[in-house]
Amino acid sequence: ELKVEQNPLFLSMQEGKNYTIYCNYSTTSDRLYWYRQDPGKSLESLFVLLSNGAVKQEGRLMASLDTKARLSTLHITAAVHDLSATYFCAVVHTGNQFYFGTGTSLTVIP
Amino acid sequence: DAGVTQSPTHLIKTRGQQVTLRCSPKSGHDTVSWYQQALGQGPQFIFQYYEEEERQRGNFPDRFSGHQFPNYSSELNVNALLLGDSALYLCASRTWGMPNYGYTFGSGTRLTVV
Numbered sequence: 730e731l732k733v734e735q736n737p738l739f740l741s742m743q744e745g746k747n748y749t750i751y752c753n754y755s756t757t758s759d760r761l762y763w764y765r766q767d768p769g770k771s772l773e774s775l776f777v778l779l780s781n782g783a784v785k786q787e788g789r790l791m792a793s794l795d796t797k798a799r800l801s802t803l804h805i806t807a808a809v810h811d812l813s814a815t816y817f818c819a820v821v822h823t824g825n826q827f828y829f830g831t832g833t834s835l836t837v838i839p
Numbered sequence: 840d841a842g843v844t845q846s847p848t849h850l851i852k853t854r855g856q857q858v859t860l861r862c863s864p865k866s867g868h869d870t871v872s873w874y875q876q877a878l879g880q881g882p883q884f885i886f887q888y889y890e891e892e893e894r895q896r897g898n899f900p901d902r903f904s905g906h907q908f909p910n911y912s913s914e915l916n917v918n919a920l921l922l923g924d925s926a927l928y929l930c931a932s933r934t935w936g937m938p939n940y941g942y943t944f945g946s947g948t949r950l951t952v953v
Contacts, residue, residue: 733881762941771929772882772944779939817881825938826895827872829881 731756731822735830742808743838750833752801752818760821761801763792765814766832772817776803808837843868843945845930851951852920860915860948864932870894871913872942873905874929882929888913889935917950925952 732755742748752761760779764772776785778794778801785792789812791804801818815834819827844863852858864871870889874882884897888907902918911932917924927949931942 760939764944771946772931774941774943777939777941819881821938826884826887826897827874827882827942828884829874832879832881 731758731820731828733818733820733828733830735816735818735833737833738831739834739836741836741838742805744809745807747807748805750803750805750816750835752803752820752830754799754801754818754820754828754830756820756822757796757799758820758822759796761794762819762821762827763801763803764817764819766817767814775816805835808835810837810839813837843930843932843943845928845945845948847948848946849949849951851953853953854920854922856920857916857918858920858950860917860928860930860950862913862915862930862932862945864911864913864930865943868932868934868943869911870933870935871907871911872931872933873913873915874931875899876927876929876947878926885915920952922952925950 734753763775776792781796783794789806794801815832818830846861872887873885876882886896887894891907904916907913927947929947930945933942
């Protein structure tokens with residue numbers, strides 16, 4: 730069974746700092762998605778990564794995919810409070826079934 | 840353009856009861872998947888429906904069943920509720936022929952079993 734691990738699970742960072750969230754998965758996949766979830770809310774799509782070496786950027790967030798290493802990263806640049814949320818990566822396996830990571834709870838401190 | 844709509848938003852049930860959750864997919868979408876998200880966990884895949892048939896199923900017992908209607912809306916039924924079924928249930932939709940675009944998620948139904 731495909732396993733998806735994220736680290737760190739919890740991240741507290743100061744405004745203005747940079748940090749990276751890592752997503753490792755155990756089985757070959759060429760599609761990976763990043764979602765954001767605010768407390769009590771649903772999942773908001775952030776990035777769709779469809780090939781090895783794919784890099785996507787939106788505002789202060791940048792995501793990349795290395796399918797050979799089975800690794801995706803979500804880099805946060807100059808964090809602001811509005812980025813506080815839980816971030817999930819999801820890997821697609823057989824039949825377009827999504828396997829979600831454990832989530833990274835990010836808190837940005839003023 | 841309405842996104843994925845789920846009802847009800849919150850529900851409290853007693854152990855042993857049965858529950859039905861409902862989902863209307865985003866306009867233009869024909870495929871619906873259901874996920875269970877326990878507190879502090881990532882969503883877990885329950886099953887997927889397309890053309891009114893269950894196409895894929897995750898590792899959930901037969902107490903969990905579903906249905907898709909001709910208008911693409913869907914229901915999730917859970918029988919003989921257990922305390923462990925307490926979770927946020929998310930419905931997600933997409934277009935079957937466009938898998939790369941991923942899913943659009945609804946706001947979920949928070950089920951509490953007491």
